[in-house]
Amino acid sequence: MRGGGGIDEVRQQRQEHSRDGVMVIQEPGRTIVRDGDGYFMRHDETSRFRDLGGEIRSERRNGEIYSVYDRPGGVQVITVTDEYGQLTRRIRRYPDGREVVLIENSYGRGQQRAFEDQIVVLPPPQMDIPPDRYILDADEADEGQIYETLAAPPVARLPRRYTLDEVRNSPAVRAYTRSVDINTINFATGSWTVTPDQVQRLAALARAINQAVQRNANEVFLIEGHTDAVGSDVDNLSLSDNRAQAVATILTSSFNVPPENLTSQGYGEQYLKVQTQEASRENRRVTVRRITDLLAQQQQQLQQQSQQPQQPQPQQQPQ
Secondary structure, three states: OOOOOEHHHHHHHOEEEEEOOEEEEEEOOEEEEEEOOEEEEEEOOOHHHHHOOOOEEEEEEOOEEEEEEEOOOOOEEEEEEOOOOOEEEEEEEOOOOOEEEEEEOOOOOOOOOOHHHHOOOOOOOOOOOOHHHHEEEHHHOOHHHHHHHHHOOOOOOOOOOOOHHHHHHOHHHHOOOOEEEOOOOOOOOOEOOOOHHHHHHHHHHHHHHHHHHHHOOOOOEEEEEOOOOOOOHHHHHHHHHHHHHHHHHHHHHHHOOOHHHEEEEEOOOOOOOOOOOOOOOOOOOEEEEEOHHHHHHHHHHHHHHHOOOOOOOHHHOOO
């Protein structure tokens, strides 16, 4: 993909079928399921790494699939998915064999969680941050402000930590973090292409993320894709997810942001910035937020377990 493509070519490759009475739409890199009156989506967690080039080696172990991507410098990124294709965990393995679990997303072996079970309801956070600092517009901010926003802790105390799917699917949880709207990128209607002249507009964002990662190698950033209200729900979900993935891919391929520190999710037209049903450039955007502290408690526990030499975990040692 490498930042280019459009919804027309995706439509031509879609396949629809019914599974246990539920409508399932398969398209390259993602699955969209009709859930009651709405849709939810799960994308292929390894497709972004394939977009970056290089070999991905996969093998099945005890009902899970381990996919290994070799980064320059001898670092390996291991993506573990369950039998349903859902992300279980993401691991960074260093050349000395040391492993760190960056993302933990499991619910128990062999269990597939319903979409509604992944939605967490919380009260709105109490905060005293001005709206323009809570959601920062990249075109009106300097690099220091972008870094400050992406390095900031949650705006209020959270009752607990969450799985990645809970964060992705719960706007009430994500509301506890500040975010940066990347409105410097102008997506054409029906497209996720980032044109070459716009790639450099991501440079300040990339430098801010890289600075944060240099400070803490285990940071995790969520890249969110959005559309305007024109078009079908299915098209907009697919389009927004491709936009998020395109930006995440460019951050790595053009600016060397470590790919394992990024994750992405498309939200279609669910969170309009400008409340209009008309075509809107402002709504065709990507948003970035730091979610490390939303995942940190589980992450720290699993890091400690994965680094105990007296308790080797052979299931995390794909060859």
